């Protein structure tokens with residue numbers, strides 16, 4: 331399969347940087363924002379304690395004390411990236427960024443969009459936190475701005491969602507995608523490779539299922555065991571094994587081959603957590619993981635979409 335023309339300067343997969351350059355003709359950067367949200371999977375509304383891998387501390391800013399306003403966070407992020415980016419996406423990243431009354435959400439998102447050179451939003455959330463009022467608000471923004479909704483899913487298998495204590499089902503995820511699909515919104519899904527109990531076939535089924543859905547982007551990372559989490563405890567007791575680098579690289583390449591060529595690959599590794607990191611040790615060398623995935627695709631002479639089957643199932 332030839333590399334698709336529309337990727338332009340992209341790698342063997344359609345990376346976010348290339349996608350935004352194609353779309354806007356300039357360099358675009360995400361500015362991470364912690365707007366002080368919590369998560370219903372941590373505070374008892376859905377469950378207590380959260381997903382078994384979630385460290386629950388929030389951003390570095392939150393750990394340092396009082397959170398700066400959205401405006402202050404954007405101004406300081408823009409200073410940091412001034413030499414690299416011409417336009418910005420405000421990325422509401424920490425915990426569940428639609429978990430508040432819609433008027434509060436409107437005020438926070440409006441504040442972000444009022445900043446110079448901010449051309450859109452990326453909003454990280456859960457499938458069970460997208461009520462119809464929130465979806466309408468996001469669709470309204472999408473008439474004027476570039477909007478991504480980032481949905482944590484991790485796996486399409488309910489047995490895995492239960493094991494990691496996600497507090498929602500795959501059906502709830504498909505319902506949320508159905509509600510978001512019209513109205514110019516972009517959907518990005520987060521998945522994890524290396525969940526205990528998942529076979530290679532299970533991982534590929536996750537990829538194939540998402541490939542058949544109206545999903546515009548994906549973030550992939552390996553499962554990380556962190557100090558202070560339920561998963562970290564399981565790892566220390568020897569109850570679970572972490573995925574090897576070789577297996578992660580090979581499965582990630584398999585997944586990329588199954589995804590549609592137009593799906594934007596927003597991430598292929600995990601970031602941060604150095605101070606509480608337990609395992610797998612290879613995952614902290616982000617550059618090496620990315621280079622290894624590129625080398626694997628080169629070795630196979632394959633690309634994202636190589637084994638994508640076009641006839642999409644309707645939701």
Ligand code: SF4
Nearest residue numbers: 369371380381384425
């Ligand atoms: S949904 Fe996200 S923020 Fe909430 S517990 Fe899970 S990983 Fe943590």
